[in-house]
Amino acid sequence: MLKKITGGCVRLFDRYLPDPLILVLLITLIVFAAGMIFEGHGPIAMLGYWQDGFWNLLSFAMQMTLMLVTGFTVAKTPLFMSLVDRIASVTKTPGRAVVTVSFITLVVTWFNWVIGLVIGAILARELARRVENVDYRLLVASAYSGFIIWHAGLSAAAPLVIATPGHFLEDKIGLIPTGQTIFSPLNLTICLAILIVLPLTCRLLMRSIDKPVTVSADQLNDERPVTDGNTQVTRPAERIEHSRWLAWISAALGFAAVLAYAFNGGGLNLNIVIFVLIFLGLALHGSARNFLDTLDEAVRGATGVLIQFPFYAGIMGMMSASGLAADLAQGFVSVSSAHTLPVLSFLSAGVINIFIPSGGGQWAVQGPILVQAAQSVGANIPDVVTGFAWGDAWTNMIQPFWALPALAIAGLKARDIMGFCVIIMAVTGVVIAALLLI
Structure with missing residues (x-):
């Protein structure tokens, strides 16, 4: 039965799943029509909501792009x-x-989602070179599936936001420390369960494949030639570019700035993570030239993010301003109780x-909406946030947006892995929902 389900899902997505850019264009049209039909706009x-939202996430898009490329440079050291x-x-x-x-x-990924995403894709490529008869599609899908834990880890968005002074809900819920969300018994229990269940699911999927799709080592050769330490450096400019001292002194300044920031009470946020990754990559590469060469490779993998993020920002603008997102979330919480709100926040x-x-x-x-619902039914707000984060x-x-960097490294398309990912999503969804209820 598992063979039939796996084969059916793989064929379905291979045949009907379009490129992620096409998918975001279709979602745009769906949300545009839904706003008129269900909200009366x-x-x-x-059009105004869409255009206004289109540019609202430019700074965040730049942060995400920098996270991706700097995480890639560190992973490739x-x-x-x-x-x-x-x-x-x-x-x-x-x-x-x-x-x-x-x-x-x-x-x-639990420690840092960017490095996890990149390391997983690189490891999948290396294993495909060495292991015979391994299905490359499933190997990359298994690497990407680890991304499911990101919002429960140290780079989680919502738990870090509500732990930061001045966040937009502070007047309603105050500050909620990460000890009640990321490091709570509930969240850590779900993390442990996923650490067991997800690899076992991937193992069963491997057994269900009769004819694995393999790749040869030649097909996975890097396009950029690797330079060795004996490369002749003659020009003064080249000596500066390959200078270890320049790279290490610059990195030392960066790390000193981080320490000063921490001693002055600064907290963990996206900007400081990007800052650390930049100088960590520079230090580990050992020269500005090596760092720039890897950065060039990293930027090519971020092209999908650069063009798609404004479209998703436009969708978010329509969902928010039209009331679609609020009504959808409210529909879930309207049938909730103190006991069921965490799992319903997960589903919504x-x-x-x-x-x-x-x-x-x-x-x-x-x-x-979730905070108001939690306060009205007496639910535990940190548990509700945990449910939201996992959802x-x-x-x-099955949302290929964040798979783009991994797919760029692996040289695959979204349709190649989504048939496996939908099965992984179904299995992990049951586990997460059950633990949130229990």
Whole structure:
């Protein structure tokens, strides 16, 4: 039965799933029409909401792009690549390969979603080079599936927002420390369950494939030639570019600034994470030239994010201003109780995430509704936030937006992996919902 389900899902998505850019254009049209049909807005009003929203996330889009490219540069440093090489050298069978890549991606993503996403894709490529008869599509899908844990980890958007002084809901809920969300027994229990269930699911999917789609080592060769340490450097400009001292002194200044920021009471946020990744990459690459070469490769993988984020910002603008997102979220919470609100916030966040694939942006829309509902029914607000966070990450398994960087590294299309991802989403959804209820 699993073979039939897996084969059916893979064929369905391979045949009917368009490119992610086409998908965002279709979602735009759907939301545009829904705003007129269900909310009673005219086409001129919906066009205004769309155009106003189109530019609202430019700074956030730049932050996300920098997170992606700086995370990529760190993941491609010799230190991280040697670690990937060691892991790949001890993985000999297809089943062990998918288990290894999913587990490692989950663990790394919990600490930082960008590095986890990139490390997973790179590890999948290396394992495909070394392991015979492993299905490359499933290998990459297993790597991407680790992304499901991002909103429960140290780079989680909503839990970090409500722990930051001055956040937009502080007058209603105050500050909620991460000890009640990221490090709560509920969240850590779900994380542990996913660490067990997801790799096992990938292992079962591997067993259900009769004819694996494999790739040769030649097909996975990097386009950019790797320069060795014996490269002749003669010009003064080249000596500066390859200077280790310049890279290390610059990195030391960056790290000193971070320490000063921390001692002055600064907290963890996107800007400080990007700042650390920039100087960590510069230090580990050992020269500005090596850092820039890797950065050039990283930017090519971020092109999808650059063009699609404004479209999703436009969708978010229509969803927010028209009232669609609020009504959708309200529909879920209207049938909730103190006991069921966390799981209903999980389900509602999963649905809305398809239209607003930004954890911080979605929390801005859905957060006030969930907080009001929690206070009215007497639900535990940190648990509701935990449910929201897992729901936002959960449907990323079928929302290809965040898979774009991993797919660019792997050289695949979204339709190649989504058939496997939808099964992973179904299995993990049952586990997460059950634990939120219990």
